[in-house]
Structures are given as C-alpha cells and as structure tokens.
Amino acid sequence: MGYESRSKGPTRRSVLKSGIAAAAMAAVDRAVPRAVAQPATDRQPNIILLVTDDQRSDSLSCAGNTVLKTPNIDALASNGVRFANNFTTTAICMSSRASILTGMYLTTHGMNDFDRPLPPRLFRQSYPVLLQNAGYYTGFVGKWGVGTLPTTGYDFFKGFPGQGAYYVPGNPKHLTVIEADQAIEFLQGCPSRRPFCLGVSFKAPHVQDEGRTVPGIYPKYPYDRHLDHLYENDVVPPVRTRDVTPQPDFLTRSLNGTREAPDFSPATYQETMKDLYRLLAGVDLAVGRIVAELKSLGMDDNTVIIYTADHGSFYGEHGFGGKWLMNEESIRTPMILYDPRLPQNQRGKVFEQMSLNIDVPATVLDLAGISTPIGAQGKSLLPIARGERPNWRGEWFYEHHFTGDPVVIAASEGVRTTDWKYIRYIDIKPVYEQLFDLKNDPREEKNLAGESSHADRLAQMRNRWQVWRTALDQHRADQRWVEPV
Secondary structure, three states: OOOOOOOOOEHHHHHHHHHHHHOOOOHHHHHOOHHHHOHHHHHEEEEEEEEEEOOEEEEEEHHOOOOOOOOHOOOHHOOEEEEEEOOOOOOOHHHHHHHHHHOOOOOHOOOOOOOOOOOOOHOOOOHHHHHHOOOOOEEEEEEOOEEEOOOOOOEEEEOOOHHHHHHHHEEHHHHHHHHHHHHHHHHOOOOOOOOOOEEEOOOOOOHHHHHOOOOOOOOOOOHHHHHOOOOOOOOOOOOOOOOOOOOOOOOOOOOHHHHHHHOHHHHHEEEEHHHHHHHHHHHHHHHHHHHHHHHOOOHHHHHEEEEEOOOOEEEOHHHOOEEEOOOOHHHHEOEEEEOOOHHHHOOOEEEEEEOOOOHHHHHHHHHHHHOOOOOOOOOOHHHHHOOOOOOOOOEEEEEEEOOOOOOOOEEEEEEEEOOOEEEEOOOOOOOOEEEEEEEOOOOOOOOOOOOOOOHHHHHHHHHHHHHHHHHHHHHHOOOOOOOOO
C-alpha cells in the first residue's frame, strides 16, 4: 500500500555482495572517499525512528516491568540513554504523530481529524522532507496515522492508512513481522553513498478495534501465534490506583469509562495484559532483527536509533480504558536514544528531565546537522544525552480538543511541572479542574482543586495554563515560538 521509488544507484547490499560493482566504483572512490570509509564522527549518521502505538513508559523491562521481557529494546537503553520522564502533548494518534513529524503542539499544526492530511506547508517543514532535501534517503514503514497517505517526502514508503490489521486473510505473517521485513528491505536497498532515515511505526500494541465491537469473535490484542507460550505462568500485578476523590460523572460516562474499562475484571485483566505483552514481545523481536541487519550490512557503527511511542493507555487505572486524558498512564511514554558514537561513560544513563514527543524532530534534525524550522516548538535531546547541562523546561502544556459531545471524549488542557499537574476540562460548564501533587500522590488519586489549603497553588497553576494558552494562540498567528517563562 502507498508508493515506493527506488534509487538507481547501488544499494548497500549490492555493494557488499558484488565485487564487480565494487571494482566499477574504485576510480570514484579514490577521488571521493566513500561514506563507509570515513570515521563515524565525520559522517552524518543514519537514523531509525521506532514508534509504537499506545505503549506507556512502564511497558518495558528496562523501565521496571517485572513480567514483560524486552531484551533487544533494553540493549538500546543500556548502550544508549533513556529518558524516564517522556510525555506526549496530545494523547491521540493523529495529533501526536503530527507533533512527531513537525515538532509542533496541536494548536500549531491543527491535526485533530483522522481523515485530514497534514497541510502541505507544514509537511514541507517535517523532518523527513527536510532530511530528504539535505540528501538523506528516507523511508517509512507501518501505520501512517496522519490522515491520507503522503505522496512526497519519502524515497521508500510502505505505510498504510487507518488502523490496519494484525492478520489479513491469506497471509499467515503477523503485521509486526511484516513491518520488520519491510524495514529490512529498506536497509538492504539503501544507496551506498547516502545517509538514510527510516521511520518504523508499529501498530502494536494498539487494540484491534474489531475486538472491542465484536468481543468473543475477534481478539482485542492478536499477538503473533508463535509467542503463545510467553507469560503463561506469570501473574501481572493488579492495578493499584484507588481514587480518594471519585471521578466526575462526565468522565465515567465518557469513552474512557464505558468502552474498555468495564472489561477489566481480574481474570480479563490478566488475559488482556498477557496478550498485550506478547504484542510487545513481538516488537522487541522486530527491533532485534533490525539491529542484526544493521550489523550484517556494516551500518551499525553509524546508525542512531530512537525508540518511543505516540501516547500511553489506561488499563483500568481510575476506572478508565483508552487514552485521551492528561493522567500519567495516558501521556507518559518510552524514550530511548541509542547512538553508537556516544562515549562509553555516557551509555546506560537514565535522565529525569521532562522530554516530549515534540522533541523528536529537533533531535533528528540535530543529529543530521540541520537547523530546526522557526515554527518548531520542541528541543533537541542530544545535549542532555551527551552529558551537557542545557537550560531545560520546567513545565509543559497539554491539550486534547475533541470537537463533539464531551460524553464521548472530554476535551482538556493543562500544565505539568516536575511536581504538580493542573487539568482543565474546557467544555464542561462550569469548568471542571483537577490539581495533583505528583511528588506525594504519583498515582493522582486525590484531586486537590477543591481544597482551600491548596487555593494558592491552584491559582498559580491556573495562571500558568492561561499564559501557555495565550502563547500558543500567539504562535499560531505569527509562527515564531517563544516558550512561556
């Protein structure tokens, strides 16, 4: 599905395998050193961006999960760096993926519709287009998730629209295996003289929608059948959230409270989580295959790999399923940056600074030595990864604008600092607010917004929300971003 255009020049696989091709290029090589012959520090790196769907930050063994085993992804973290406090600025796929492409908040890029493509003006500022213009060989595999499929910006495109399916009639291969196959196909076809950037967007571990609408016939999390044996004898720790402050009626009647959460009885919870973990085990195997192919092609010493997700998901916490809301389960995601060029003393570190999905394109462009567009709002993570101490954010803005009945999905905005979170449900009359002390209440079980002892803190956070809201509206008008101070 989609389009694909191949380079007319030699591929890395053909160069490695064909002595004839190597001889034919020898004269050119003497005049202009081949990229593979240059020191890694003098070359533009290759870049692979791996994005999962609905994976929250605690769904990795390197992040402390005691049941799920992800050794290949863990290896990226132990040989690279991990950002323990990574978040999405809007917890829904099309908005977050538009932010990952452009480095912009939802208010700026406006992608709040499943069917609308990213506006051409913004797509021209996306990281794949900028990299392609700078000479990179660009590719994409998997769930596109940003409206209609693009027709430019990629030399190799194997994306699909909509949600896709883990299994399709007539093909016994699981979708995650197919996505890994396509990623390897891209790597084998890369021109030998150009750096590359490949995006792999896994559907996993997103629920299969038919499993929600026709339960008992379609599984919700159809994992690779070869992984059926995993976690059979394990017990997934139960949900620990016990809300001291009851959830408001409009949230319990929304999709968060009605579509998936009622399914999480103890037995169903165990089955659901084990199926989901098997999906993620399939992703881990795919990551291992991609890394092994890099080594086989001799590209591992100069290929940076970023691993993240578009947003998280509830699995019964607060009585919720789905995502969309500003609670930690919905917004906190993995962020791993593996760079083989990092000095040994920097590898394996875990950073506490708050990173965001909008930081991805700034980081990718920084890796390639390309300036970030004026309208972008994210920051490169490379200075932190390299051990520098840049001036970093102490807070950030969340927004989820659903233009419909709040009973379906509650529109919300808010501000998160290191220790506090303010949530404002903007379509509810009167406005409903939540205030959480993250340091003392990390599971967000007690809403302090109605307590007089926290009135000053509430006013302060409400003011920060207004400052951010004003700054984002101004940025939308003039496209020059100045982060609120």
